[in-house]
Amino acid sequence: xxxxxxxxxxxxxxxxxxxxxxxxxxxxxFFHAIYAFGFKGQLYPVNPKHDEVFxxxxxxxxxxxxxxxxxxISSVPASQVLAMIADCAEKGVKVIHLFTARFSxxxxxxxxxxxxxxxxQARKAGIRLIGPNCMGxxxxxxxxxxxxxxxKESGPIGVISQSGSAIMDIVELAGKxxxxxxxxxxxxxxxxxxxxxYLEYLEQDPNTKIILMYIEGVRDGKRFFDILRRTxxxxxxxxxxxxxxxxxxxxxxxxxxxxxxxxxxWNMAVKQAGAVSAxxxxxxxxxxxxxxxxxPAYNRRVGVAGGAGGSSVLAADLCEEAGLNVIPLPMEIRExxxxxGSEIWDWISNPADMSIRIDRSEGPGEILxxxxxxxxxxxxxxxxxxxxxxxxxxxxxxxxxxxYYLDELNNKPLxxxxxxxxxxxxxxxxxxxxxxxxxxxxxxxxxxxxxxARKMIDYWRNKRS
Amino acid sequence: xxxxxxxxxxxxxxxxxxxxxxxxxxxxxFFHAIYAFGFKGQLYPVNPKHDEVFxxxxxxxxxxxxxxxxxxISSVPASQVLAMIADCAEKGVKVIHLFTARFSxxxxxxxxxxxxxxxxQARKAGIRLIGPNCMGxxxxxxxxxxxxxxxKESGPIGVISQSGSAIMDIVELAGKxxxxxxxxxxxxxxxxxxxxxYLEYLEQDPNTKIILMYIEGVRDGKRFFDILRRTxxxxxxxxxxxxxxxxxxxxxxxxxxxxxxxxxxWNMAVKQAGAVSAxxxxxxxxxxxxxxxxxPAYNRRVGVAGGAGGSSVLAADLCEEAGLNVIPLPMEIRExxxxxGSEIWDWISNPADMSIRIDRSEGPGEILxxxxxxxxxxxxxxxxxxxxxxxxxxxxxxxxxxxYYLDELNNKPLxxxxxxxxxxxxxxxxxxxxxxxxxxxxxxxxxxxxxxARKMIDYWRNKRS
Numbered sequence: 001x002x003x004x005x006x007x008x009x010x011x012x013x014x015x016x017x018x019x020x021x022x023x024x025x026x027x028x029x030f031f032h033a034i035y036a037f038g039f040k041g042q043l044y045p046v047n048p049k050h051d052e053v054f055x056x057x058x059x060x061x062x063x064x065x066x067x068x069x070x071x072x073i074s075s076v077p078a079s080q081v082l083a084m085i086a087d088c089a090e091k092g093v094k095v096i097h098l099f100t101a102r103f104s105x106x107x108x109x110x111x112x113x114x115x116x117x118x119x120x121q122a123r124k125a126g127i128r129l130i131g132p133n134c135m136g137x138x139x140x141x142x143x144x145x146x147x148x149x150x151x152k153e154s155g156p157i158g159v160i161s162q163s164g165s166a167i168m169d170i171v172e173l174a175g176k177x178x179x180x181x182x183x184x185x186x187x188x189x190x191x192x193x194x195x196x197x198y199l200e201y202l203e204q205d206p207n208t209k210i211i212l213m214y215i216e217g218v219r220d221g222k223r224f225f226d227i228l229r230r231t232x233x234x235x236x237x238x239x240x241x242x243x244x245x246x247x248x249x250x251x252x253x254x255x256x257x258x259x260x261x262x263x264x265x266w267n268m269a270v271k272q273a274g275a276v277s278a279x280x281x282x283x284x285x286x287x288x289x290x291x292x293x294x295x296p297a298y299n300r301r302v303g304v305a306g307g308a309g310g311s312s313v314l315a316a317d318l319c320e321e322a323g324l325n326v327i328p329l330p331m332e333i334r335e336x337x338x339x340x341g342s343e344i345w346d347w348i349s350n351p352a353d354m355s356i357r358i359d360r361s362e363g364p365g366e367i368l369x370x371x372x373x374x375x376x377x378x379x380x381x382x383x384x385x386x387x388x389x390x391x392x393x394x395x396x397x398x399x400x401x402x403x404y405y406l407d408e409l410n411n412k413p414l415x416x417x418x419x420x421x422x423x424x425x426x427x428x429x430x431x432x433x434x435x436x437x438x439x440x441x442x443x444x445x446x447x448x449x450x451x452x453a454r455k456m457i458d459y460w461r462n463k464r465s
Numbered sequence: 466x467x468x469x470x471x472x473x474x475x476x477x478x479x480x481x482x483x484x485x486x487x488x489x490x491x492x493x494x495f496f497h498a499i500y501a502f503g504f505k506g507q508l509y510p511v512n513p514k515h516d517e518v519f520x521x522x523x524x525x526x527x528x529x530x531x532x533x534x535x536x537x538i539s540s541v542p543a544s545q546v547l548a549m550i551a552d553c554a555e556k557g558v559k560v561i562h563l564f565t566a567r568f569s570x571x572x573x574x575x576x577x578x579x580x581x582x583x584x585x586q587a588r589k590a591g592i593r594l595i596g597p598n599c600m601g602x603x604x605x606x607x608x609x610x611x612x613x614x615x616x617k618e619s620g621p622i623g624v625i626s627q628s629g630s631a632i633m634d635i636v637e638l639a640g641k642x643x644x645x646x647x648x649x650x651x652x653x654x655x656x657x658x659x660x661x662x663y664l665e666y667l668e669q670d671p672n673t674k675i676i677l678m679y680i681e682g683v684r685d686g687k688r689f690f691d692i693l694r695r696t697x698x699x700x701x702x703x704x705x706x707x708x709x710x711x712x713x714x715x716x717x718x719x720x721x722x723x724x725x726x727x728x729x730x731w732n733m734a735v736k737q738a739g740a741v742s743a744x745x746x747x748x749x750x751x752x753x754x755x756x757x758x759x760x761p762a763y764n765r766r767v768g769v770a771g772g773a774g775g776s777s778v779l780a781a782d783l784c785e786e787a788g789l790n791v792i793p794l795p796m797e798i799r800e801x802x803x804x805x806g807s808e809i810w811d812w813i814s815n816p817a818d819m820s821i822r823i824d825r826s827e828g829p830g831e832i833l834x835x836x837x838x839x840x841x842x843x844x845x846x847x848x849x850x851x852x853x854x855x856x857x858x859x860x861x862x863x864x865x866x867x868x869y870y871l872d873e874l875n876n877k878p879l880x881x882x883x884x885x886x887x888x889x890x891x892x893x894x895x896x897x898x899x900x901x902x903x904x905x906x907x908x909x910x911x912x913x914x915x916x917x918a919r920k921m922i923d924y925w926r927n928k929r930s
Contacts, residue, residue: 102809105812106809106811106812107811107812108811161775162774162775163773163774163775163776163778163820164774164820165772165773165774165775165776165820166774166775166776166779169775169776169884214775216775216778240779242775242778242779242782243778243781243782244782244785244786245781245782245785245786245791246785246791247781247782247784247785247791247792247793247815247816248778248779248781248782248785248791250781250793250814251777251778251781251814251816251818252778254812254814254818255774255775255777255778255818255820256774279783279786279912280779280783280910280911280912281775281779282910307630308628308630309627309628309629309630309631309720309721310626310627310628310630310631310634310679310681310707310720310746311628311630311631311634312716312720313628313681313707313708313713313716313717313720314631314705314707314713314745314746315716316708316710316712316713316715316716317707317708317709317710317712317713318744318745319712320709320710320711320712320713321709321710321744326710326711326712326713327712328712328715344567344571346571346572346573347570347571347572347719349715349716349719350712351712351716353716353719353720355628355629355630355720419634445745445747446745447744447745
């Protein structure tokens with residue numbers, strides 16, 4: 001398969017930032033972000049008011065740049081875009097990312113007309129457009145980013161989002177489980193390239209294994225769902241739809257000029273295309289972590305251990321409400337406990353309540369180990385404590401994993417829920433990282449873990465059927 | 466009104482801990498907890514194996530104690546309880562908290578029979594029972610606690626829970642919004658005193674303003690819902706029901722021997738009694754914070770500001786899905802923005818998207834101020850950043866509150882959602898504390914804020930109608 005056009009455009013040899021600013025203002029300063037992030041190609045600030053920006057020689061206009069320019073980032077006002085495109089045409093620029101906003105999303109006729117004129121002029125010049133009204137590209141492989149504080153290492157998660165702030169939220173939320181990204185594209189009003197193109201690119205991108213989307217509306221539903229169906233055959237796609245209700249629909253219009261459409265039709269189409277829906281970005285990130293760390297599961301029989309008393313009861317309720325099947329503890333596990341001399345072998349159940357466990361054979365690790373070996377369970381959820389030792393707490397994540405059940409888990413998905421969340425974020429973060437290294441995604445509540453697991457299972461079931 | 470019997474029992478002059486241990490084992494050591502927490506009355510360890518426990522003279526049996534004993538905590542095995550009750554009867558003990566478990570919750574006949582015999586013997590001796598199979602009392606006013614690391618200062622929140630671990634979770638989760646507690650009672654199998662008695666006590670307790678319950682099943686539905694209806698007339702009651710589904714019902718049986726009953730009937734009865742339901746302990750704590758900090762609201766028209774792009778669109782969706790009414794921005798606010806010279810006065814909406822705001826008059830604080838003054842809004846939700854200054858971040862919570870809208874908010878509830886959650890927990894904690902001091906509850910997601918607000922409004926609407 002030949003490479004997607006976007007693959008070429010996302011690997012520019014040179015980038016010019018038009019409207020480059022040396023100020024560290026309250027808004028995004030693209031030049032500083034891309035400069036500090038470490039773009040390896042040639043970087044040109046363009047600004048008639050400056051001789052240099054961050055010590056790099058600046059040019060008044062794009063056409064004044066001596067070398068070739070592949071990629072242009074525009075943060076000039078809307079009124080200056082047409083003139084800039086004329087310059088870019090002269091210079092042989094391949095693609096322009098228009099951070100510039102105030103076009104169709106304002107709802108004003110003259111702004112919408114200008115947007116259309118920009119498209120016409122760009123087409124005439126053979127220049128492709130990302131945006132307008134968007135943050136553009138976060139592509140760590142090529143050293144391109146709209147923020148210098150995003151992770152510099154790449155990973156297998158691709159993101160397509162009509163909102164730039166959603167990308168920052170997704171990177172932060174998924175980062176809690178140490179997920180990293182191949183490409184994240186904020187595409188705003190989708191004047192030229194739209195969600196179909198970006199999805200097709202990520203479908204073909206060998207570095208992208210899981211695709212996350214935040215989408216407010218699609219331009220061409222038929223084409224989008226065709227590509228989506230094709231994509232989900234090889235990669236999970238998880239979608240948050242923004243603009244589901246009356247007020248959200250109103251908000252999408254002013255955010256990216258999207259028309260939201262009927263949610264019933266949308267939900268059905270997403271499901272039929274084999275993609276997974278999430279309600280918000282936290283759920284999107286939670287589900288991504290499940291797909292990233294866990295082997296496929298095709299059934300919903302969950303074993304839960306490590307909670308005490310009320311936690312266990314609510315775990316049962318919340319797992320069941322998330323669509324998991326909290327089966328009774330198989331008799332052979334009770335028999336095993338009995339053989340090991342447990343006094344409470346007929347009391348231990350699923351969820352395995354730890355409030356009155358009395359010796360090692362009834363501890364959460366031992367129960368999980370028995371559940372991991374038992375073919376009646378498709379997946380496991382463990383409550384664990386980040387702050388050990390002492391009390392009924394489990395010490396470090398590593399000790400917990402090594403001591404109890406790591407070997408047995410090689411073939412069964414395990415999700416962890418952290419019970420004690422107070423204390424320093426570093427302790428929690430280190431603890432999560434240790435578990436992540438053993439392919440255990442970590443959640444801050446049983447509900448979040450159960451929903452992520454359910455969504456993952458739905459994808460694999462759907463794919464197999 | 467005369468004081469409730471429990472009020473007297475919860476103010477003992479002396480406590481004996483039977484089975485007091487000097488070990489700091491993995492299970493709870495009641496003697497250490499109550500000793501370290503700082504009980505001000507006379508404290509007696511009882512244990513035939515020790516001469517002293519933590520430097521305090523120990524006695525072999527309760528009847529060997531020289532002074533009066535009002536309150537006994539039992540952590541001896543189930544088989545020793547009857548003998549201990551005989552001792553307590555001789556000594557004139559008023560109440561025994563049975564941490565001791567392995568009774569009816571095991572599902573075994575002999576254990577259930579023993580439990581009933583204990584009740585008979587206690588009744589004969591005029592001794593009241595808390596539990597068995599429970600953590601008992603956290604009552605900071607009297608210096609009684611089952612853990613020494615719970616807050617020592619009192620507050621207006623009362624908790625009744627069949628699960629002791631649920632109390633620890635509630636104290637931790639509600640503590641994030643700096644809520645403190647009047648009384649929290651873990652009551653397990655409810656052999657003698659049950660949820661009705663505890664609720665009646667908290668109804669009458671002048672220090673308790675909001676009541677939280679974790680309940681797995683009620684013994685006497687008629688009496689319970691009568692007391693609940695009476696209580697909600699003066700205090701909000703928020704209830705999490707454990708054991709809602711098939712597996713949860715199974716779990717309640719082995720946890721506290723509760724019969725869960727039909728959820729349809731339960732939900733209707735809770736609603737008719739004017740109480741508020743929550744799905745899990747996080748939602749319970751979130752809702753408690755809304756009741757604690759916010760003045761009553763009777764309608765659902767919400768104004769949202771401070772989110773950028775996708776956050777704003779999803780905020781609209783999630784508020785609407787939580788049952789709030791995200792009304793369009795009133796024309797008079799747009800007119801005001803226009804009069805102040807805003808270029809985008811006709812673009813700013815509700816939620817007020819901050820992604821392209823250009824000057825102060827369109828900032829989140831100014832928009833919130835306008836919403837606060839406008840009679841069309843019943844409540845407000847603000848997205849804010851804990852890490853300032855720089856970028857579009859808002860600096861400290863105090864500066865944000867002072868600069869923008871504190872005065873105008875005296876009569877309108879405001880909930881805050883923290884957008885940037887990475888970084889040290891201390892920074893986030895300090896930030897939340899500042900907002901709490903201005904009666905702003907803080908949430909980690911818009912969904913949580915919206916659900917808490919909705920539940921609060923439901924209570925006040927229901928009470929008024």
